[in-house]
Amino acid sequence: DTWVQPNNIQSVAITDQIGYLIDLYVGAAPPPPDLCAWIDSKGGPTSLIIVDVFELVDSYLFSTPPTGYSFVPTLQNIFGVVDYYLGFNGDPLTGCIYFT
DSSP states (O other): OOOOOGGGOEEEEEEOTTSOEEEEEETOOOOOOHHHHHHHHTTSGGGOOHHHHHHHHHHHHTTOOOTTOOOOOOHHHHHHHHHHHHTSOOHHHHOOOSOO
């Protein structure tokens, strides 16, 4: 899954059965997941250290959120964070938008 940039939002106007005009926003980016807030709290994707990666791995293995957060990372999220740690673009795996 990838996030769509806000400038790619398209409005589609339709009329429902009662005649009300409804705007549907196709391609609107949902708010960033808590994982992005967690990465931001660590100083951003280029500031991650190995201890941060292990914190996220432990969270995944024990199915418990990192302290102060409500998400449990997926394996895909962990690979994205490892990509950030190694200096690569992990955005497609985390759902965050750091390297656009």
